[in-house]
Amino acid sequence: MIKFYNKLTNWGKILFFLMIFIIILFIFKNFDSLHKEGFIQNDSFLFKSNDSIYDDFYANIYDQLVFSNVKDNYEIGEIVNKTKPTSESIILDIGCGTGHHVAELKAYNLNVMGIDNSDAMIKKAKDNYPQYNFVKGDAINANLFHYNSFTHITCLYFTIYYFKNKTQFFTNCFNWLMPGGWLIIHLVNRDMFDPILPPAQPLLLVSPQRYAKKRITNSKIVFDGFDYHANFNLNKNNNIATFTEKFNNINNKVRKNEHTFYMESQKQILSYAQNCGFIIQAKSDLIHCGYEYQYLYFLSKPE
The missing domain is CATH 3.40.50.150 (Vaccinia Virus protein VP39)
Structure with missing residues (x-):
């Protein structure tokens, strides 16, 4: 890393530090936002699908998952x-x-x-x-x-x-x-878009899909008091994809969301x-x- 840095021009060094600064800001911004919402439910397991997913809890956490x-x-x-x-x-x-x-x-x-x-x-x-x-x-x-x-x-x-x-x-x-x-x-x-949610991206500016041998479809995010896991699965034969989310809180209570996407090709x-x-x-x-x-x-x- 030091050898790489020493080979950079002055402008390259400035851009390098600017990129590091932006990444640090991004990390702190997401760290702060992911500690705003709690996850409380009475049932040990709660399943939601499609329209029922979008309740008060999900509406309050939605931007932290997908907003850009x-x-x-x-x-x-x-x-x-x-x-x-x-x-x-x-x-x-x-x-x-x-x-x-x-x-x-x-x-x-x-x-x-x-x-x-x-x-x-x-x-x-x-x-x-x-x-x-x-x-x-x-x-x-x-x-x-x-x-x-x-x-x-x-x-x-x-x-x-x-x-x-x-x-x-x-x-x-x-x-x-x-x-x-x-x-x-x-x-x-x-077939090609990146289904990893923004807060779960290990790289800020580069999609990890470019360097993965197999398409990455999982997202994992650690919130204050619960963990979030998501997975995208495409069934091309039926033109249907499912996006499954699991919330596991510190009391071992689980909420599972299952979104159904009717995902024909762009041409269709x-x-x-x-x-x-x-x-x-x-x-x-x-x-x-x-x-x-x-x-x-x-x-x-x-x-």
Whole structure:
């Protein structure tokens, strides 16, 4: 390590120390955040699946598991740059979660509404951003909004994979959009994307998948009072993936979450959208914010 350092130029040494400083800040930030939540339950074993997962406990810990300010900033920057929303735009964020994408869009002084199918997530979003508009709603419900209500609809961070009937989802979005409107969806290369959660990443800037002989699908995080383990498993034959989470507290009580993702290939999902009338206009690669093999697709409703 010393020999490597001595060979660096002055600029290289500055960048080296800057990188070490950023890594230390990242570690301390995550260490502090992972000690904020407790894990208390009466049952020795609690199983939750799909919609039931998103209760108060999970809503309060969700950001500590998956939130990335860098990713959110990049995504919203790409959306703004590619679709040019104005003060006249009306934007719907489907699967708004704890509200951060809505807040990023509101920073551009845009008219945005966030919907989520979880009462607890909507409550958390309102706690985070009480000044913004969050409503409980299921995007599969065709009667949730009137036709031609929005100029933009976003569906980010794996939300689309919770919908088994994607044709219904795309049909609803098509109907809710005004002519010329935009639908922006997050899709991944299901075989190649990195399923390790950000706090469990051993490297800050480099994906460990590049150096692993076999794809790493496990995440492990130590919280104050309990351990967290997660695993991603893909069944390509059925186009279904399961993301299983286990919380083990100091009293040997266990909570298990099982998310079901309806994970067709990108090509298949985009064909559903095209069959509903959408035109594929653009694609953004999220490798630029550290999320390799993950993408934003920009679809438009014809004028």
